[in-house]
Amino acid sequence: MxxxxxxxxxxxxxxxxxxxxxxxxxxxxxxxxxxxxxxxxIYAVAALVTLASSVLLYGxxxxxxxxxYVASHSNRTLPWYYKMTVLWSGQEGSLLFWSWxxxxxxxxxxxxxxxxxxxxxPYVAATLAVVQGFFLILNVFVANPxxxxxxxxxxxxxxxxPLDGNGLNPLLQYPAMAIHPPMLYLxxxxxxxxxxxxxxxxxxxQAGERWIETTRRWTMVTWLFLSIGVMLGARWAYAVLGWGGxxxxxxxxxxxxxxxxxxxxxxxxxxxxxxxxxxxxxxMVLIFSTFYLCIFGTFLxxxxxxxxxxxFAQSAIGPFFVAFLGAGILVSGWLLLERLxxxxxxxxxxxxxxxxxxxxxxxxxxxxxxxxxxxxTLFPVISEAVQGVKISVGAPFFNKVNIPIGLLLLLLxxxxxxxxxxxxxxxxxxxxxxxxxxxxxxxxAVLFVLGVRSFYPQVSFILCVFVSxxxxxxxxxxxxxxxxxxxxxxxxxxxxLTRRNTRRYGGYIVHFGMVLIFVGVTGSAFDADREQEMVVxxxxxxxxxxxELQEISDSDNPxxxxxxxxxxxxxxxxxxxxxxxxRRFYKSSRQATTEAAIRSRFNEDIYVVFSGMTDDxxxxxxxxxxxxxxxxxxMGGLVxxxxxxxxxxxSDPGLRPSRRSSSAGNTHTHEPFTPGAQPGxxxxxxxxxxV
Amino acid sequence: MKSRYxxxxxxxxxxxxxxxxxVMPAMMMLALLTVPPAWSQQSPAALESDAAxxxxxxxxxxxxxxxxxxxxxxxxxxxxxxxxxxYIRKAIRAGLAEGQSEEVIVASFVEQYGPKVxxxxxxxxxxxxxxxxxxxxxxxxxxxxxxxxxxxxxxxxKDPGGDASGASPAGESGEAALAEKYRAEIDQELEDL
Numbered sequence: 001m002x003x004x005x006x007x008x009x010x011x012x013x014x015x016x017x018x019x020x021x022x023x024x025x026x027x028x029x030x031x032x033x034x035x036x037x038x039x040x041x042i043y044a045v046a047a048l049v050t051l052a053s054s055v056l057l058y059g060x061x062x063x064x065x066x067x068x069y070v071a072s073h074s075n076r077t078l079p080w081y082y083k084m085t086v087l088w089s090g091q092e093g094s095l096l097f098w099s100w101x102x103x104x105x106x107x108x109x110x111x112x113x114x115x116x117x118x119x120x121x122p123y124v125a126a127t128l129a130v131v132q133g134f135f136l137i138l139n140v141f142v143a144n145p146x147x148x149x150x151x152x153x154x155x156x157x158x159x160x161x162p163l164d165g166n167g168l169n170p171l172l173q174y175p176a177m178a179i180h181p182p183m184l185y186l187x188x189x190x191x192x193x194x195x196x197x198x199x200x201x202x203x204x205x206q207a208g209e210r211w212i213e214t215t216r217r218w219t220m221v222t223w224l225f226l227s228i229g230v231m232l233g234a235r236w237a238y239a240v241l242g243w244g245g246x247x248x249x250x251x252x253x254x255x256x257x258x259x260x261x262x263x264x265x266x267x268x269x270x271x272x273x274x275x276x277x278x279x280x281x282x283x284m285v286l287i288f289s290t291f292y293l294c295i296f297g298t299f300l301x302x303x304x305x306x307x308x309x310x311x312f313a314q315s316a317i318g319p320f321f322v323a324f325l326g327a328g329i330l331v332s333g334w335l336l337l338e339r340l341x342x343x344x345x346x347x348x349x350x351x352x353x354x355x356x357x358x359x360x361x362x363x364x365x366x367x368x369x370x371x372x373x374x375x376x377t378l379f380p381v382i383s384e385a386v387q388g389v390k391i392s393v394g395a396p397f398f399n400k401v402n403i404p405i406g407l408l409l410l411l412l413x414x415x416x417x418x419x420x421x422x423x424x425x426x427x428x429x430x431x432x433x434x435x436x437x438x439x440x441x442x443x444x445a446v447l448f449v450l451g452v453r454s455f456y457p458q459v460s461f462i463l464c465v466f467v468s469x470x471x472x473x474x475x476x477x478x479x480x481x482x483x484x485x486x487x488x489x490x491x492x493x494x495x496x497l498t499r500r501n502t503r504r505y506g507g508y509i510v511h512f513g514m515v516l517i518f519v520g521v522t523g524s525a526f527d528a529d530r531e532q533e534m535v536v537x538x539x540x541x542x543x544x545x546x547x548e549l550q551e552i553s554d555s556d557n558p559x560x561x562x563x564x565x566x567x568x569x570x571x572x573x574x575x576x577x578x579x580x581x582x583r584r585f586y587k588s589s590r591q592a593t594t595e596a597a598i599r600s601r602f603n604e605d606i607y608v609v610f611s612g613m614t615d616d617x618x619x620x621x622x623x624x625x626x627x628x629x630x631x632x633x634x635m636g637g638l639v640x641x642x643x644x645x646x647x648x649x650x651s652d653p654g655l656r657p658s659r660r661s662s663s664a665g666n667t668h669t670h671e672p673f674t675p676g677a678q679p680g681x682x683x684x685x686x687x688x689x690x691v
Numbered sequence: 692m693k694s695r696y697x698x699x700x701x702x703x704x705x706x707x708x709x710x711x712x713x714v715m716p717a718m719m720m721l722a723l724l725t726v727p728p729a730w731s732q733q734s735p736a737a738l739e740s741d742a743a744x745x746x747x748x749x750x751x752x753x754x755x756x757x758x759x760x761x762x763x764x765x766x767x768x769x770x771x772x773x774x775x776x777x778y779i780r781k782a783i784r785a786g787l788a789e790g791q792s793e794e795v796i797v798a799s800f801v802e803q804y805g806p807k808v809x810x811x812x813x814x815x816x817x818x819x820x821x822x823x824x825x826x827x828x829x830x831x832x833x834x835x836x837x838x839x840x841x842x843x844x845x846x847x848x849k850d851p852g853g854d855a856s857g858a859s860p861a862g863e864s865g866e867a868a869l870a871e872k873y874r875a876e877i878d879q880e881l882e883d884l
Binding site for chain 2: 243244245248250251352356357360361364365367368371372375376379380383386387389390391392393394395396397400401405529
């Protein structure tokens with residue numbers, strides 16, 4: 001079976017190459033049959049990589065330790081669901097997983113579009129096959145997951161694995177970690193499809209918006225996956241790594257953030273092309289950047305170029321990625337320059353105060369944030385190359401550089417959507433921003449009086465309120481008109497309003513999710529912590545809380561042995577909770593970890609870590625933290641997901657709320673409401689907020 | 692021109708609906724203001740993050756764990772029995788116990804490990820580039836945006852009536868005018884309520 005899996009990967013590589021050749025020949029000779037054979041080769045690649053992935057998964061679930069990969073990353077006592085996650089926990093398996101997702105994506109993209117966009121599809125297929133071929137080369141020649149373990153017996157090599165494996169990295173044995181990598185991969189890899197369509201557009205010299213219309217929804221789904229992946233990663237870091245934070249500006253975290261930033265910029269700037277035919281070249285640059293940043297992120301994680309707690313073991317895979325990135329950037333860059341004439345459009349700007357300008361500044365800030373993250377991530381390598389001395393770039397640097405940019409972005413989140421296309425009048429500006437301005441400044445004043453006087457937290461809270469008010473005003477104004485005309489409740493009208501233009505109002509909800517995330521992140525400015533060596537009965541004070549170490553107990557199961565501290569939490573004299581931070585020792589991997597105990601509330605998390613025992617084993621080292629507002633980040637993430645799902649739902653511009661008769665008491669009459677009588681709403685349909 | 696909305700009976704003129712835009716943000720503000728006990732039960736000075744940190748914590752957050760893999764701040768490194776972080780923490784505490792200043796303690800680690808032990812690039816030599824480049828990039832991007840806006844604006848001045856943009860120019864122009872008109876109508880009605 002393992003031989004079959006290896007062979008299927010090799011055959012998949014051959015078919016990917018065939019698909020490239022057949023696409024090119026099909027284009028040159030203009031033969032549909034040859035082009036279709038290229039598509040079928042892509043379907044076959046998907047089937048073959050699925051087969052190979054299934055075999056590896058079967059090997060993991062059945063503890064086939066003759067497979068080197070299984071022996072290195074799994075063990076018998078690992079629960080079955082974590083055995084499945086081993087598929088993407090190591091270098092070889094995760095690259096196979098990558099290939100599999102790409103093959104399925106490619107198959108779906110071709111199936112959905114081969115008839116709709118016939119002239120473009122051979123180029124799309126060729127581009128997808130090139131990327132697929134690259135990963136299959138890695139699967140077959142560089143990081144083969146089907147390496148067998150053997151031993152010499154009587155002059156011949158017998159396939160035989162150890163009785164048990166090394167086990168999964170304990171840090172990865174966490175539920176969110178079971179979903180986080182697939183989500184990130186779905187996000188990373190998904191950008192290959194819009195990239196392929198962009199390349200096809202350049203090859204076929206099509207200057208229009210077709211590729212954007214075709215891939216908009218796809219890009220949004222991909223962006224959603226990436227967003228979920230980033231959020232789950234933050235949640236995992238918070239709950240598992242035990243340092244009390246959720247974002248450490250680790251190179252691998254940064255690698256996931258960079259394509260998210262450029263992808264976000266792309267989702268905004270495509271609006272300019274859709275609405276005004278503007279920024280055609282820029283959109284190409286953005287989707288290329290996003291795709292290459294995804295590949296670059298994969299390179300960072302796997303090459304050992306930068307040290308990271310998340311990184312895979314250092315391997316020889318780096319040069320392959322560098323070559324692929326270099327060649328890809330050269331080809332796509334050359335193609336873009338070659339086709340500049342086809343992408344030109346004579347744009348005009350009616351006013352600097354317009355939606356167009358806000359999109360430009362939005363893109364500027366997102367790209368500036370991306371550049372600063374990239375620069376900070378690579379600076380240790382650059383400094384070592386330039387001056388021979390490695391300079392570390394940690395969280396303080398990223399915070400100092402990115403906080404001002406982030407706050408400006410937050411401001412634009414509130415201001416941008418209220419600008420009209422082409423031109424916004426002064427009166428309109430005043431009407432739109434007066435109330436949010438007054439309310440947010442009032443909140444700022446109250447917070448100042450209450451003692452929040454640091455500059456950044458103060459500005460951040462003011463902007464959060466400002467953006468929230470602008471968003472609620474937009475919902476209120478639109479829904480009020482519907483409510484008045486149809487007699488339905490304001491809430492029902494808001495639902496109707498959203499369903500009529502899901503993209504616009506879903507976008508607002510996404511923006512509100514970002515506001516909640518900003519509130520949560522701002523809360524970290526008020527984090528407090530304390531660490532103390534304690535014996536049973538000792539107390540530790542932090543703000544209004546007292547922590548009493550009541551007991552240290554031991555526990556054991558086949559996977560790990562653990563030591564648990566029982567810590568009573570007091571507020572004043574009243575005991576309000578008991579927390580049980582743990583230290584675990586995983587037997588197979590022989591690794592120790594800490595399991596933080598978290599008391600999570602709407603306004604604050606209490607985070608307790610059992611850091612270890614003192615050298616004389618007499619005292620426990622207990623670290624406690626108060627993390628205000630951290631839950632708002634997770635709430636914001638959920639709102640962001642919900643908003644994006646709404647954006648993805650089709651709009652129903654003709655949706656009519658049922659009119660309720662005010663004189664009918666409990667009887668509801670369902671007279672149809674005429675949408676044509678809503679000129680304002682018709683206009684709203686034209687206006688969208690991207691996510 | 693008379694608004695078509697005025698033909699509809701205005702049933703929802705209760706003050707509560709007028710205040711709706713403020714109600715939700717107000718709830719959010721309420722949540723913000725009632726947030727952590729740390730806010731309400733500590734003195735304002737304690738709200739400042741720096742003041743809430745001990746000398747030890749401040750120094751530990753300026754240094755990076757030197758184990759070679761994690762890259763965490765010494766303050767944050769939570770790897771059990773991490774030889775590097777544990778050693779640095781003990782040395783910081785020892786230095787503070789001896790009455791050494793923050794700068795002296797940090798300098799002793801720089802001497803021992805080199806500048807890589809610092810959690811952010813020092814403001815000297817080539818390391819300045821780390822700080823300058825992001826803002827230089829932002830300035831460069833801002834200049835590019837400025838040029839683009841200038842060019843677009845110049846085209847409009849040159850050809851005020853024309854627009855060769857791809858997406859139905861006439862229609863867009865009409866839409867913009869309509870959008871502004873209808874927005875004004877909605878605003879007018881809100882005021883009339």
